[in-house]
Amino acid sequence: MIQTNFLVIGSGVAGLTFASKIAQALPEKTVTIVTKADEEESNTKYAQGGVAVVLDMKEDSFQKHIQDTLVAGDGLCNPEVVEMVVKKGPKRLKELMAWGASFDIDASGKLELGKEGGHSEHRVVHHKDLTGYEVERALLENLRRLPNVTILTYHFAIDLITEHHLEVPKSKQVFCYGAYVLDQKTGDIITVKADSTLLATGGIGHVYGHTTNPVIATGDGIAMAYRAKAEIRDMEFVQFHPTALYTVKEGPSFLISEAVRGFGAILRDKNGHRFMPDYDERAELASRDIVSQSIDNELKKSGDTSVFLDCTHLDIDQFKRHFPTIYKECLANHIAIETDWIPVVPAAHYLCGGIVVDKDGRTSINNLFACGECSRTGLHGANRLASNSLLEALVYAHNIYKYHVSHPTDSLSIAIPEWNDEGTRIPKEHILILHNLKKLQALMRDYVGIVRSNDRLAKAVLHLDLIYKEVEELYKNSKVTTTLCELRNMINVAHLTIGQSLKRKENKGGYYNIDNNTAS
Template identity: 75%
Template sequence: MVSTNYLVIGSGIAGLTFSVKIAERFPERKVVIVTKANEDESNTKYAQGGVAVVLDAEKDSFEKHIHDTLVAGDGLCNKEVVEMVVKEGPQRLKELMYWGANFDIAKTGQLDLGKEGGHSEHRVVHYKDITGREIERALLQRAHQLENIQILPHHFAIDLITNHHLVGVNGDNDACYGAYVLDQKQGRIFTVKADETLLASGGIGRVYGHTTNPVIATGDGVAMAYRAKALVKDMEFVQFHPTALYEPEGESSFLISEAVRGFGAYLRNKEGHRFMLDYDERAELASRDIVSQCIDNEFKKTGDTHVFLDCTHLDVDAFKAHFPNIYNKCKEKHIDIATQWIPVVPASHYLCGGVEVNKEGKTSINNLFACGECSRTGLHGANRLASNSLLEALVYAHSIFEYHCKQEPEFKQVAIPDWNDEGTVIPKEHILIQHNLKELQALMRNYVGIVRSNSRLKKARKRLDLIYNEVEDLYRESKITTSLCELRNMVNVAHLIINQSLLRKENSGGYYNIDNT
């Protein structure tokens, strides 16, 4: 057993920001960060756009940013939360820069501010088109300088430890005591006992297969919290990024940042028609939900599998300077952006719902906090405004930190049983896991995608029940593997998305059901 004051599950911007702050403030307290791949592998690393922050006092204001966020959220944001996050933005960005994160500087000598879909002003602070990677680098560098932070890469959190795991602990007030963790290299499962646990486990994109997320985004934190009976809300609001690079054979899709449309690129169908002008006066700069639904509508009209992003009228040198990563990826795929259009398709990108938390990041379970994409704060409502997610993670990591500055960790004298896998065997047929995974992803894409219907959702629920039963049987009989746990988590997440979709009777933001009026 490993004992710690703080267990942090996830090593992206949310988990690292909290860890660095609490470790700096309390050098005598121990922080253990569990992360299932390399320590720098997270959704944060793949964030291209940037951090939306109000910095231009002449043109921009907190009120404008708040308004843009509320409009994107389609009336379902928590206004108090929106105000808190937007107003804290400049201070949180300053801290990030103090820790060594670099951002692009304009000719004026000030931070270069980009503009993305749904924003009324230029306010996105960025580092070329690899902002997330730069933030991840700076935070990891700082974390490694702090002796009271221990990072465990290639360690997979299997389940949260709550009252029902303990002998002789009852009561209605459920609490979290840490987690059972699989050391993936050694193949052993051990207990991490923690006074406080923070879920910062990222997104759920792999549930759909075609996604801009990395392979690690399997909804582990949301699924663990759900099984622990924490409140999970707004799972129907899955944001699809309208412009991922179309690759017929591939699953994960390379993201073509929203900032490329902010830079002036046009969306065209194969006939060359700039179709967004038919749908919305903001054209390519409409919010993501609208652009994705419009592309989906084009597919239904034409039977096409993709549309195109036209950058041929843009200054190529300026494009290369702003988006070197995107330019190089296109070049690698033999696409010359100066003369050829980029084939693009919507792909699952971001979860606006998740584990419900208050303004201090507390979940409905004592001693369990959540931050970042796995949490549902009320900031995004029905649809996230571009580049608000890194901002949200910074602000909420700080809120959770502030709470723990006032609240000493409570040492809990409880006996936690070891993980019991008696009677289980090493699964002989890995093909069963892969088969169910492919079936689950196809089910979610085809039945629970950008545009939904009640009949498709009900059929999806029926088919998911069969997958669920097969996976649970496999889980009970088998020695634990990462791939089996991830599949189980994705089945839980799919269940939440489908059932919460069926409960929503009106269309809002990123949620569109043809049976709702």
């Protein structure tokens, strides 16, 4: 058993920011970070665009950023949360820079501000097209200097520990006491007892297969919280990024940043027609839900496999300076953007819903907090405004840290049993796991994609039930493995997404059902 004051599950911007702040503020306390890959692997690492923050008060204002966020969220944002996050943004960015994160500057020496879809002004701070990677680097360097922080790499959180694991009277209030964690290298399951647990586990993109997320994005935190009876909301609002590079290869899709369209790139069909003005007066700079639905409609009409992003009219030297990674990836796929259009398709990108939290990041379970993409704060509503995600993670990680400093958590003396896998065996048929994973991903893509229908969702429920029964039987009789637990988590996430989609009777933001009469 490991005993720690603060357990952080996940090593993206949300988890690392909280861990750094709480470890420095309370040096006598211990912080344990659990991450299922190496410490650098997270959704944060792949964030190309940047951090949306109001810095130029002459051209921009808090009110404009608030309004842009509310418009993108299509009436479902919490206005108080939006105002709080936007107004706290500049200070949180300065802290990040003080920790060593560097961002692009213009000729005058000021931070260079980009503009992305849905934004009325230039306000996106970026580090070329590798902003997330730079943020992750700075946070990890700061964290490694702190002696009271332990990072457990290649450790997979299986389940949260709550009353149902303990021989205690059940009460109306549920408490979290830590988590059971699989050491992926030894196969041992460790009981991690914690006074406070933070879920910062990222998104769910791998549930769809075609995604801009890394393969670790399997909805683990949301699934664990759901099984622990935490409140989960707005799972129907899966944001599809409009422009993922189209290739025939399997695996995560390479993201062509929103900032490329902000830079002046144009979307065309195979005949060269610029189609976005047909759908929205903002054209390529419309919000992501509009652009994704428009591309989906074009592909359904034409039967084509992709549309195209035309950059041939742009200043290529400037493009290379701003987007070196994108330029190199295109070349690696035999696309010379000086002369060639880039084939693109929408791909699952970001979840706007998740574990419900208040302004202090508290979930409906005592001593359990959530931050980052796995949380549902009320900031995004029905559709996330571009580059608001890193901002949200920075602000909420700070709020959670401040809450812990002012509300110390007592160490828990309760006895926690070790993990019991008596009677189970190592699964020999890994093909069963892979087969069900592919069935699940195809189900979500075909039945629960950008455009949905009541009929497809109802069929999805039936298909998912078959997958669920087979995997649960396998889980009950097998020693746990990462792939089996990830599949189980993705099935939970799919169940939540489908169920909450069926309950939504009007189209809002990123959610579109052809059987709903009320369009946003």
